Amino acid sequence: MAGEDVFDVVVIGAGPVGENVAGRVVRGGLTAAVVEERLAGGECAYYACVPSKALLRPVELAADVGRMPGLELRGPIDAPAVLARRDKTVSHLDDRGQVSWIEGLPATFVRGRGRLAGPLHVEVTAPDGIRSLRARHAVVIATGSDPLVPGVPGLLEARPWTNREATSVQQVPKRLVVIGGGPVGCEMSQALHSLGAHETTVLVRGDRLLTRTEPFAGGLLAASLQESGIDVRFGRSTTEVRRPVPDGPVTVRTDDGATVEADEILVATGRRPAVRELGLDTVGLPADRPIEVDADMRATGVPWLYAVGDVNGRNLLTHMGKYQARVCGDVIVARATGTPDDRPDLRDTADDQGAPQVIFTDPQICAVGRTESQARADGFNVRAVEYDMGEVTGAYLRGEHYTGRAKMVVDEDRRVLVGVTFAGPGVVDLLHSATIAVVGEVPLDRLWHAVPAFPTVSEIWLRLLEEYGL
Template sequence: MVSEPRGVGRERAVRECDVVVLGGGPAGENAAAYAVAGSDRTATIVEPELVGGECSYWACIPSKVLLHPAAVRGAASALPGVTGLVGDRPLDAAAVLARRDSFIGRPDGSLMPDDSGQVRWARGAGIDVVRGAGRLVGQRTVEVVPAVGDGGATVIEARHAVVLATGSEAALPPTPGLAEARPWTSRDVTAMTEVPGSVAIIGGGVVACEAATWLSALGSEVTMIVRGGALLGGAEPFAGALVADALRQGGPGRKPVRILFGTQAYEAERDAVPAHGPGVPGGAPVTLRVEPSGHGDAGGSAGTVSADEVVVAAGRRPAVRGLGLEAVGLDPRHPPRTDAHMAVPGVAGLYAVGDVTGRAPLTHMGKYQARVCGDVIAARAEGRPVEASRFHADPGHTAVPQVVFTDPQAAWTGLTEARARAAGIDAHSVSVDLGAIAGAALQREGYTGRAQLVVDRARGVLVGATFAGPEVAELLHAATIAVVGEVPLDRLWHAVPAFPTVSEAWLRLLEAAREAGLLAAG
């Protein structure tokens, strides 16, 4: 796949290929595949861990596998004729964990998944895979230190491009004693080898809410320690409130979650914990001393929280450490800035995609950026223009779709009403009770949910949409299309939803917009 190495002394050899991608997650895979598709160009992915990345083994895929049984259990318990079949019986935790292992390719008795299937895909797509830690050592030049073994470093020179796709890493607050307590991160909680009896979760965002959902459904006593006054701070307030209410209430087969708003941990204490692999119990309880965070009027709690495990879900940061950015004149402390082509200005042949850019840390957005990036690299290699829209990943992309797979789900795209107004938009919102929609009410007894659109009154188009309720994720793509396409509300009026489906919410929302005078007077 690459040219044969040529010796440069005893410790380093030099190879050449057309495109080098640092990072083998979904963004890196897509960038490499698009850059060489339908051509004789060569690409090399440099990956120190597993091809497939965080998403495949420790994030998106395993978390959804862990969450879905709880969602099915919740739906069944709310359907007469089915409720009696499931009763109050809990989930079969061992079976749930075994199914997760089958999805991530983790062999029995192993802590690390097997990525051989992903490697076969890469090589089948004409992409070489090199195991090791890669860093820039010059323009379009990468040095790779082997992940294992005693072999020397290899230098790979890229004829066309180097793509940075190293993703992100969990951020650990500087709480005294916390690092020494060896807390779990998102990687551990998705890879857990057994369900802890009790868990303290630091954070109130997407990872924290999803983890609290599956842990409580699998039998853990969960306490969430949240600095702010709400969950899911990036969404419309009603979405976080619905998720918080559901977590606190618990339900058949699911334990109630204790949520401490306006609270922060200021110290952690735990007996000596031996080194262990992802998801392995620490073997000793953790004690967190907590105090009010002083966050607005959120109140707060003081005292101690003890648990078998503590999960830190306090955000992620771009993985730029050790990338050698300084070798090409970039600040090694910050994510590389990119233009609309995902190229790094001022450094010829250097691109960056996915979480490492700090733009939108979501797998689907990283893959979107990677598709653009790969197409740009291919076009430039072939001397073709890159002015068309598909060669531009909007740096200010506001229609970023996000789904939180709690029960109820929360899903949103575009701007919240507050952010739209802060941006100077004459924003007006309309909302409907999803429980009043026939298609939703048919799904389960006591269906609770809400949908909201944010409208730019001056242009008559949507700039944001939020849905909260069971299975609302399937409503989101239509909203994303409407926001990205800037479809006028008057035109959306003619998109007739099928009856009886939850999508009938779109008709009710547009009726609310008409009543508010947001559709053309005619």
């Protein structure tokens, strides 16, 4: 074992969350080491957010063209060209640029598998042996999450795809079975179907897609998928998977006795925090559960340990992990330098108010805050208002047959929004205004005076408020 290296902060995990922690602590005058076993930049940059959106953007453009009279999409989407651009967006799975960015902070990048080995002590298993790191002030866990593969008989042996294989695909299968009706299942089934998976079947255990959103959102998306030729089957649980020949066809049996044969199977049934083999038991924490943290991202009962992003289980979204990282990094700097650590910006409040999320399908699904059912369950005195987005002039001008819907959930006692959902083409650009309204708790009487430009889709705000009675 090499000698012990000492830093103010040691970060385990070099995804966007870990990178943000390192950037904040270095900006505050501290030294940092960042440990990563895989690719610097993390899951989001190479196998999730970035490549999936690169695959979905042509789908969105093709749909927009199809809605506009006078334009014509000549032939199918050029799959090889789309995949080539996807490869470019992920730097061809080469992380040298990200490593250089980390080193330019400046921070020390350490390649290897990091694990806790006692208080403020991290051991890194590297290609050239074991390296010992010591933190003066804090160790930060930012290892993200891993795809969850359910224990269906034969599924693991069939070598199913997860988001990693789906987003890095080089040869699109002609036949694809997708298990799961959440964001990953919906996005990737639509992307791969448009790129050549002409026989795409989506198996959904429940009765609708996107169960954490307003019901109309999943309904609009299901109609769009089915109209494009995707076979969406609700109320179907997978009971058995068989793939007798390696790289041969896969057969999926469902609980109604039906079977589906495909070339590949994609499992999109959720994720679990990547906490295993991190040595959490060496500091008195459970080794197989999300790391419980306070609003300052400090692990409960371990004052020098912090956990940010997916590993703390608060919110499995990249932008929320980066937000937590900014809070965490600034808290560590404050405590290390003896400055006040109780400012409002040094506590995570956004997760409790409801994180913004986008599903980049056609139609796009955007939401922030609580759904109506969530708000009622949380004890709010709620009134909900919906409006057909196709009735807004700005939406109509985007093309024929614009289909969409918007909903706002109002806390009647305070007359502020606690949730907003948009479903429709191009609605992603409406989300941040909704986020500001929800997080800023803008009174409806004040929001009424935020005049939307005409003719834009943002006029939906005026229509919702009019429907409410303002």
